[in-house]
Amino acid sequence: MVAIVKRECPTCVTVVPVLAQLADHGPPLTVYSQDDPTFPDGLKVEDDTSLEVSWSLDLVTVPTLLRVRGGEIVDRTEGWHRPSWEALTGVTGLGPDLPELRPGCGSRTLDPDVVDELAVRFGGHRLRSRRIDLAALEDEAEAMFDRGWTDGLPVVPPTEARVLRMLEGTTRRPDQVVAVVPPDLVECTVEKVAVNAVMAGCRPEYLPVVLAAVDGYCTHEFNGHGLLATTYFSGPVVIVNGPIATRIGMNAAGNVFGQGNRANATIGRALQLVVRNVGGGRPGGVDRATLGNPGKYTFCFAEDEAGSPWEPLSVERGFAVGASTVTLFAGESPRGVVDQLSREPESLAASLAAASLGVGHPKVALGIDAVLVISPEHARVFREAGWSKARVRSEILARTVRRGAELVRGAGGIAEGLPAGLEEVEIPKFRDDGLLIVHAGGTAGLFSAIIGGWISGPGGSQPVTVEVSS
Amino acid sequence: MTTVLDPTSERAPAHRERVARPSSLAGKTVGLLDISKPRGDVFLDRLAELLTDRGLRVERYRKPTFAKVAPVDLRHQIATTCDMVIEALAD
Numbered sequence: 001m002v003a004i005v006k007r008e009c010p011t012c013v014t015v016v017p018v019l020a021q022l023a024d025h026g027p028p029l030t031v032y033s034q035d036d037p038t039f040p041d042g043l044k045v046e047d048d049t050s051l052e053v054s055w056s057l058d059l060v061t062v063p064t065l066l067r068v069r070g071g072e073i074v075d076r077t078e079g080w081h082r083p084s085w086e087a088l089t090g091v092t093g094l095g096p097d098l099p100e101l102r103p104g105c106g107s108r109t110l111d112p113d114v115v116d117e118l119a120v121r122f123g124g125h126r127l128r129s130r131r132i133d134l135a136a137l138e139d140e141a142e143a144m145f146d147r148g149w150t151d152g153l154p155v156v157p158p159t160e161a162r163v164l165r166m167l168e169g170t171t172r173r174p175d176q177v178v179a180v181v182p183p184d185l186v187e188c189t190v191e192k193v194a195v196n197a198v199m200a201g202c203r204p205e206y207l208p209v210v211l212a213a214v215d216g217y218c219t220h221e222f223n224g225h226g227l228l229a230t231t232y233f234s235g236p237v238v239i240v241n242g243p244i245a246t247r248i249g250m251n252a253a254g255n256v257f258g259q260g261n262r263a264n265a266t267i268g269r270a271l272q273l274v275v276r277n278v279g280g281g282r283p284g285g286v287d288r289a290t291l292g293n294p295g296k297y298t299f300c301f302a303e304d305e306a307g308s309p310w311e312p313l314s315v316e317r318g319f320a321v322g323a324s325t326v327t328l329f330a331g332e333s334p335r336g337v338v339d340q341l342s343r344e345p346e347s348l349a350a351s352l353a354a355a356s357l358g359v360g361h362p363k364v365a366l367g368i369d370a371v372l373v374i375s376p377e378h379a380r381v382f383r384e385a386g387w388s389k390a391r392v393r394s395e396i397l398a399r400t401v402r403r404g405a406e407l408v409r410g411a412g413g414i415a416e417g418l419p420a421g422l423e424e425v426e427i428p429k430f431r432d433d434g435l436l437i438v439h440a441g442g443t444a445g446l447f448s449a450i451i452g453g454w455i456s457g458p459g460g461s462q463p464v465t466v467e468v469s470s
Numbered sequence: 471m472t473t474v475l476d477p478t479s480e481r482a483p484a485h486r487e488r489v490a491r492p493s494s495l496a497g498k499t500v501g502l503l504d505i506s507k508p509r510g511d512v513f514l515d516r517l518a519e520l521l522t523d524r525g526l527r528v529e530r531y532r533k534p535t536f537a538k539v540a541p542v543d544l545r546h547q548i549a550t551t552c553d554m555v556i557e558a559l560a561d
Contacts, residue, residue, distance in 0.1 A: 132474050
């Protein structure tokens, strides 16, 4: 038998007579004390003020009584509950003067003043990353900048305690490889993602989403290397679907692309820090963007599924209802579409189609995909008309069709355009599956937004959806 | 003192010496790699003419898409067939 107690706990004090009873008459008993090796008085006590034994037993409560056989814990009970103690020890008549039940106290291992230190002392060996000691006079934030680890904004120093806490957000082992990150094609472990997630400001519960985003980014289909290397504006846009978005407090409503939500802000940032720090992808290095876009700091948002007239993006892309997913899209900044007068779906579809023609250049077509983010007030027009998402898409695409004569080089006095020879062809702006539709945004405002893509299809970047696993 | 974990790949860059410049082009094979950007072929066609006129052997290659790194088989083929390579970036 093993009992773990602490003097500070009234229930532990209450059970001292029972421990004495067991020491005299019961099976062999070892008592560990978490805070005072002289407690309980009169009993032989093992000193666990270092909390090593308590930590290894993953204690939550004291007193905890364990039955150990051949080095294995075969039974345990917490607090004081006479029938449980009697069943576990096989001794009857325990603590006749005690009440039948008294709940225990929190294990000292969970005290806020020691929990981080214990995690590092007993769990730090799980971390393989190189330790870097910052000099005493070094400012931590400046030290992170100086080493080239930031995106230009301050980062949270990734201490062992913080990284271990971050790793509590996943059941995956720290040394498990998540993906091979371009451009340096480095095997990236869960631990390295956690380090960068700490720096980005993530909470541990965001980590599974960051892991899925890293996974998606590194696929051949998404082509993170090309997206990074291009002179074009685009960067990774992360769209989150499913219950995890609500569970971790993501914003799918007002100011959905804007500042102020920690999960939205830090998940997208963590992905970019992994690309920078693990993959080695940096502006001026492999990142050759001419102008870039502000979303390259972070661009992550959730779909408003509860308020949507349609199936979520994840379901449309083949995942089960209720699955949590991230979808990676190679996108530039959102462009706003204002239409405050359309009350008929045909009119609104025509507006959205007209606004989408500017993606890339008004005279190019079919080479670039886009995400159309429809806000609640615009979605209402389609909902009231009974238009499915598929119909909204096809009606918009139909209204983007133009004659090649308008688009070829030189047409309209503009040298840019499609190659000659297409004058007689009817050409839509996007491929059939090149317009993703997502529902998000605040409930007031007859606006939508279009996120233009980069080179579409197998020769460029294809949207990738990955299920979030714990 | 604060101790932090290294967020990088912790890889030391591998240093490889460049192949020495050939002292003469006589008898050499030159690979011309078109990365599939528009009009890259215009530039490479002219280079091919000039090189062939000088008696060099020219091999032409093309990446499937400029938006992705060249497939490993293509890189291997160029490396094993050619003494040098000229890559055309054009728009």
